Amino acid sequence: MELSASEKAIYGILLLVLIMVNPPVINIVSNYAQAHPFVLGWPTLLVWLNAWYVIAIIAFLVGVLTIRSWEKDSGSGRYFPASCSG
Numbered sequence: 001m002e003l004s005a006s007e008k009a010i011y012g013i014l015l016l017v018l019i020m021v022n023p024p025v026i027n028i029v030s031n032y033a034q035a036h037p038f039v040l041g042w043p044t045l046l047v048w049l050n051a052w053y054v055i056a057i058i059a060f061l062v063g064v065l066t067i068r069s070w071e072k073d074s075g076s077g078r079y080f081p082a083s084c085s086g
Contacts, residue, residue: 001069010063017056021049 003011019025026048033044040047064070 007063007067007069010059010067013059014056014063017052017059020052 026045029048030045033048036044038044
């Protein structure tokens with residue numbers, strides 16, 4: 001199955017977020033935070049992580065709304081297998 005451009009962008013953003021909040025990138029940010037403990041009055045590491053987590057949440061929500069393969073199959077309308085209905 002070929003991915004569309006929007007799917008590639010969503011997956012790319014989610015992959016970038018994973019890279020930016022894990023070592024070795026977080027170690028570099030931590031070293032910067034030791035020299036500059038506050039950014040805009042907030043702890044540097046907190047700002048860094050929260051910014052990337054917000055980006056991930058937004059990318060996920062955009063993916064849910066735009067990527068067709070993430071949609072629930074609503075063909076039958078049933079939530080349980082036929083053997084469970086009594």
